[in-house]
Amino acid sequence: MSSPQSQSQRMSNYFLPTLKETPSEAQIVSHRLMLRAGMVRQSAAGLYSWLPLGLKALRKIETIVREEQAKAGAIEMLMPTLQSADIWRESGRYEDYGKEMLRITDRHGRDLLYGPTNEELITQIFRDNVVSYKDLPKNLYHIQWKFRDEIRPRFGVMRGREFLMKDGYSFDIDEASARTAYYKMFLAYLRSFRRMGLKAMPVAADTGPIGGDLSHEFIILAETGESEVFCHSDILDLPVPEAELMGDDTGDLAPLIESFTQYYARSDEMHDSAMFEAQVPADKQVTARGIEVGHIFYFGQKYSTAMKALVAGPDGKDTAVHSGSYGIGISRLVGGIIEASHDDDGIVWPWAVAPFHVGLINLKPGHEGCDALCARLFDTLSQNGLDVLYDDRDERAGAKFSTMDLIGLPWQAVIGPRGAEGQEVEIKNRATGEKHVLALDAAIALLSSPPESAQ
RNA sequence: CGGGGCUUGGCGCAGUCUGGUAGCGCACCUGGUUUGGGACCAGGGGGUCGCAGGUUCGAGUCCUGCAGCCCCGACCA
Structure with a gap:
């Protein structure tokens, strides 16, 4: 009796195993509520089955991300969960990654791994198929399950070993256009999280060996957040720019970005209390806890150089492309949204992501x-x-x-x-x-x- | 990986110290009474007590080994 686009259900036909009591392994509120509301069941440490109700929430988040990525000009594709070790040896990360990476050997004795991320694979695909600057810029993403063999998985789906992530990769001819790609994603992320009913704050993140100002984590505020954040209170009330402001002519995105980055906002690992005191008036200083739900960064030519992802420029000479990567923790967001929105009786779903x-x-x-x-x-x-x-x-x-x-x-x-x-x-x-x-x-x-x- | 804890029916737990053949609440099934904030009465089904050895006439309980899970810390989307 429901229309094609509606997914209405009668409970008598549905599968919704709710619990009156909380299983003892669940400590934080989102984990408890997800178990009690029949959204997930744990199958092993850090591994979860998604029951119908949980899957619906997950899919709604996924859809919002997909729509906002499309608006920002990113193109969806899909890469496999298993990758060959060869390309990771090429980039040098096979040795560097450590025990977090799950290594597998197939029947022929070939080394495989369950992908914790996809820089190598996307770079390989890119270099095999794009040879001219005329094909740039490109921003490719996929939404796929990843695996990181965390020493200590915890917090339910917020820090599982297997997790669903949107990861995107931009390819540009030079740093200036890579910066534009970064800005577009910065704004797309703000819009995505706002649509999910969240107040997400971009905080300056460690740029590692690349340096520069192009790395931000997106943090949602929740009392149970894993990290402490320090910010100017005004950043929390900034309006999120509409997509219409972003045509192809994006030469002047910088002022928009600066309206956010002008304020002090850092998580504990980057926090500088002297700078905080100096830059933020006492009555505007906010210290809170947050959950990281997205991370964007520019990594320049790191992988393109190591893996020879070269394109011919207008002058006919090959140069390594400039890249960035952009992640959103989709499965983590389900837990994060519940952390940010619940009361004593249960979950309080924002409309856009409600199952x-x-x-x-x-x-x-x-x-x-x-x-x-x-x-x-x-x-x-x-x-x-x-x-x-x-x-x-x-x-x-x-x-x-x-x-x-x-x-x-x-x-x-x-x-x-x-x-x-x-x-x-x-x-x-x-x-x-x-x-x-x-x-x-x-x-x-x-x-x-x-x-x-x-x- | 260091420190701590746990593992008994689908879920939450008691029983382990002091060995004697497994119990409580919730859930489930049957019947009845109920019916606007997780009802009540009666009856019932379901457990090789994490796994493997050992001690003993006898092990959920004691000993040894292993595994799984959780918490704190270090690490991380």
């Missing part, structure tokens, strides 16, 4: 009036393109309310015998707890857009 928009509760399945009104609401919302999770189980009211609060869908629509009588629906805003009793049409109108507080 379903509306949780519909039938207080009395089998009651003719309730069933009919629920069916009408379910069908209409679904046909309007909304994702509805319909609790049609034969459970007590309290159990349904608790489950719905736990999984945290932005809107709850409750229909019981009382309301069915008058064709009325009780609507609850999950974030604020605010309730309204509305006639069917008014309820449909309200449920069709985000609750204000979730925007």
Whole structure:
């Protein structure tokens, strides 16, 4: 009964194994809630199966990233999870990477590895297929599972060993145009995180051997964040520039970027307290905890030189391309969003990444009036393109309310015998707890857009 | 990888010190009563007690080895 684009579900047909009690291994709130809400199950240290509800949230985040990458001109592709060790030997990282890299030998005795990142592979693809500056610039990305054999995986999906990441790579003829590529991604990241309902702050990051000012981490603020961040409070309230501001003529992106980078913002590893005190007025100094959800950096000719990714310039001479890489931790974001948005009763999903928009509760399945009104609401919302999770189980009211609060869908629509009588629906805003009793049409109108507080 | 802890039914736990053939709550099944914030009564199903050795008439319990998982630290998207 739902439209093709809607992914509405009846709970009686769904797979949503919720838990009343928290499994003992989960310590932080997002991990606890993801287990209790039936989003993931752990299969081994740092490895998780994504159950239907968790997968839906993951896919929504993925879609936002994909759309914003497209707007910024990046092109999607897909590279394999396993890579040949040969290209890593070429770049010199096979030896350097250490035990974090999972090394595998196939039946022929060839050395493979489960990719922790893809600079080598993309560089190989690039050099084999692009030979002229006329084909530049290019920005290629993929969204793929990675593996890093962390010494100590923890925090659920926030620091698993296997993780879903969007990683993109830009290729430019010189540093100036590479800088433009970097700026575009900087802005695309701000927009992506804002769409997910997050306040993400770009902080200066270590540029390593390359130097320069082109490396930023994007941090979302959450009390349980892994690192401490120090910033000027104004950076938190800067408006995020719209995509329309970014045509192909991007010569003047620098001022936009500077509107962010002019403020002091650093995580603990780069923090300089003397500089902080000097640059930020006391009443604007913010110290908080955050979770890194993205990292962009320019690495120049590091891989292109080592791996001979050369293109002919206008003068006919070969030069190594200038590259940058741009990562977003997609699976980590699921945990990060929950860290940033929950309460004592459960998750509070921002509209854009909620697994379903509306949780519909039938207080009395089998009651003719309730069933009919629920069916009408379910069908209409679904046909309007909304994702509805319909609790049609034969459970007590309290159990349904608790489950719905736990999984945290932005809107709850409750229909019981009382309301069915008058064709009325009780609507609850999950974030604020605010309730309204509305006639069917008014309820449909309200449920069709985000609750204000979730925007 | 250093330090600490844990492993008993799907989940949370007791039982281990002091050896005697496994228990509680939740969940699940059946029947009944309930029915707007995780109900109640009665009955029921489900566990080679992480694995492998050993001691013993007898091991969840004692000994040895191994594995898995969690926490703190160092490291990281």
